[in-house]
Amino acid sequence: MNDMRLTERVVDATKIKISAKDVQVYYGASHAIKDVNIEILDKTVTAFIGPSGCGKSTFLRCLNRMNDTIPICRVEGKILLDSEDIYDRKVDPVQLRARVGMVFQKPNPFPKSIYDNVSYGPKIHGLTRNKAELDAVVESSLRKAALWNEVKDRLDAPGTGLSGGQQQRLCIARAVATSPEVLLMDEPCSALDPIATAQVEELIDELRTNFSVVIVTHSMQQAARVSQKTAFFHLGNLVEYGDTAQIFTKPSDPRTESYITGRIG
Ligand SMILES: Nc1ncnc2c1ncn2[C@@H]1O[C@H](COP(=O)(O)OP(=O)(O)OP(=O)(O)O)[C@@H](O)[C@H]1O
Numbered sequence: 001m002n003d004m005r006l007t008e009r010v011v012d013a014t015k016i017k018i019s020a021k022d023v024q025v026y027y028g029a030s031h032a033i034k035d036v037n038i039e040i041l042d043k044t045v046t047a048f049i050g051p052s053g054c055g056k057s058t059f060l061r062c063l064n065r066m067n068d069t070i071p072i073c074r075v076e077g078k079i080l081l082d083s084e085d086i087y088d089r090k091v092d093p094v095q096l097r098a099r100v101g102m103v104f105q106k107p108n109p110f111p112k113s114i115y116d117n118v119s120y121g122p123k124i125h126g127l128t129r130n131k132a133e134l135d136a137v138v139e140s141s142l143r144k145a146a147l148w149n150e151v152k153d154r155l156d157a158p159g160t161g162l163s164g165g166q167q168q169r170l171c172i173a174r175a176v177a178t179s180p181e182v183l184l185m186d187e188p189c190s191a192l193d194p195i196a197t198a199q200v201e202e203l204i205d206e207l208r209t210n211f212s213v214v215i216v217t218h219s220m221q222q223a224a225r226v227s228q229k230t231a232f233f234h235l236g237n238l239v240e241y242g243d244t245a246q247i248f249t250k251p252s253d254p255r256t257e258s259y260i261t262g263r264i265g
Pocket residue numbers: 027032050051052053054055056057058059070072218
């Protein structure tokens with residue numbers, strides 16, 4: 001944990017972006033998330049950590065209703081984005097996912113050009129009026145994803161032809177192209193080499209100036225490097241949630257302490 005930069009970290013964001021209340025998730029009869037309450041701040045990176053199978057990804061997927069796509073999955077409780085209940089009947093999940101974007105473990109660009117990968121979201125959501133505006137969104141999204149300089153001369157080349165790290169930054173560009181308010185990242189670096197991981201981590205830090213970022217990670221070093229807030233999950237429970245520096249140096253629950261010292265998980 002030599003590269004932890006805990007003391008540099010100041011949490012100045014106070015606006016609550018997502019508020020989850022008494023959330024339960026079931027897969028059939030199996031109770032995967034138990035009574036989770038959490039308030040996720042705007043313009044902050046929040047890390048979800050915990051042993052394999054503790055429910056990190058399940059809970060992350062609740063935040064943009066990705067669990068809707070799993071037929072046996074049932075979500076109870078309330079999740080508010082700003083003050084709007086995202087499970088309300090009136091909410092269109094497709095529109096919601098433009099506001100709460102997601103980046104997955106394995107880079108998954110569409111089998112289309114780099115340009116088309118990034119322009120797809122703004123096009124289907126009607127966010128631009130003409131080609132010049134679309135070009136501008138594609139460029140600014142690729143810049144936000146720190147990829148523009150590497151691809152600006154080959155926007156028509158297939159996205160799948162990029163390196164793994166570039167593909168993941170393309171997926172980040174695709175997610176930010178719809179100007180989301182929240183970006184969910186499910187182990188976004190697990191398929192990347194250390195150099196690409198460092199680039200994506202640096203990017204995550206920049207992204208929080210514009211978005212609330214929630215990242216699931218298996219790496220405690222990564223959680224310590226990129227996040228200001230950390231939530232520790234264990235057996236479907238949110239055991240402890242607080243400032244990253246506090247969680248890693250003075251956890252208040254013995255289960256958190258066991259995990260961060262390597263005794264469980
Ligand atoms: N699609 C699914 N159908 C049935 N059960 C599932 C499904 N997805 C997850 N589960 C179960 O829900 C529990 C939580 O899984 P989840 O993947 O959310 O944990 P996790 O903490 O993200 O794990 P990991 O770190 O291994 O990715 C586990 O018991 C898992 O087997």
